[in-house]
Amino acid sequence: MRLKKVRDDHPWWIKLFFIALRKKYRSTVPDVLRALFYRKTFFGKPYSAWTQESLRGPSEWSVGERELMAAFTSRLNECQY
Amino acid sequence: MSRHDELFQRLRNNVLEGPGHTDSALRQAVEQRVARASGRRGPAKPSEVPEVLRGYLDKLAQHAYKITEDDIEALHRAGYSDDAIFELSIAAAIGAGAARLERGLAALRSSA
Numbered sequence: 001m002r003l004k005k006v007r008d009d010h011p012w013w014i015k016l017f018f019i020a021l022r023k024k025y026r027s028t029v030p031d032v033l034r035a036l037f038y039r040k041t042f043f044g045k046p047y048s049a050w051t052q053e054s055l056r057g058p059s060e061w062s063v064g065e066r067e068l069m070a071a072f073t074s075r076l077n078e079c080q081y
Numbered sequence: 082m083s084r085h086d087e088l089f090q091r092l093r094n095n096v097l098e099g100p101g102h103t104d105s106a107l108r109q110a111v112e113q114r115v116a117r118a119s120g121r122r123g124p125a126k127p128s129e130v131p132e133v134l135r136g137y138l139d140k141l142a143q144h145a146y147k148i149t150e151d152d153i154e155a156l157h158r159a160g161y162s163d164d165a166i167f168e169l170s171i172a173a174a175i176g177a178g179a180a181r182l183e184r185g186l187a188a189l190r191s192s193a
Contacts, residue, residue, distance in 0.1 A: 002153045005163035039164075042099060043171050046092040053088050078146040 001031040006038040032081040089182075096175050102164040108172040111138060115176035118142040120184050133159040134169065141173045 001007040010018070014037050018029045036044035055066050074081060082090070097108050110129040117123075119142050130138065137152050156166050 002148075002150060003163040003167055006167055035167075038167065041095075042101065042168070043092075043096060046088070046095045050085075050088040050092050053085055057084065078144075 001034050006034055007031075010034075010037055030081065089179075093175055093179065096168075096171050101168045102162060103168045108168060111169050111172045112176035112179070114138055115142045115173040116180040119177045119180035121176075121180040134161075138169075138173050141170065142177050 018033075021029055021033075036048060038044070055070065056063060059066065061069075097112055098105050101108065106129065111134070113121075114130050114135075115138055118139060133156070137148070137156060140148055140152065153166065161169070
């Protein structure tokens with residue numbers, strides 16, 4: 001995460017959550033999570049509501065099929081998320 | 082409007098018109114520039130995006146994975162804070178995604 005504020009400037013309860021994640025998965029917190037949690041009302045909250053509907057809401061595609069399409073698109077964009 | 086459309090509009094309105102460190106007009110101009118670079122059709126409007134941002138936005142639109150520390154440092158030197166870069170990057174991402182969604186839906190409608 002190249003933006004220091006987005007990397008580090010989180011409320012204490014989110015920092016605690018990040019510490020718990022690091023311990024549980026023994027890896028660094030993904031940058032995408034830092035972006036989603038930073039100023040949540042600006043981006044993370046409405047974005048998560050939309051992706052939740054897209055990936056898990058009623059659809060003719062299964063959740064697995066939609067996850068596969070998302071993963072394929074990310075790969076085309078050379079994005080690890 | 083479907084629930085999906087409603088939620089996307091809410092996201093879009095939040096990012097482009099909600100309170101922020103940058104002007105809403107700049108965020109909207111960024112979204113439009115990146116959307117056009119990503120294939121959105123429509124008459125070209127003169128760019129209201131400052132010159133110093135254009136290279137970064139064009140890279141983000143076409144191959145975001147090529148963005149480097151130097152690109153961010155250049156924006157910092159031009160006076161953009163981390164919050165401003167965050168907002169403008171998200172606005173650009175909304176433009177890139179929206180243009181692709183619009184094209185996909187248009188292709189579906191034309192084949193129906």
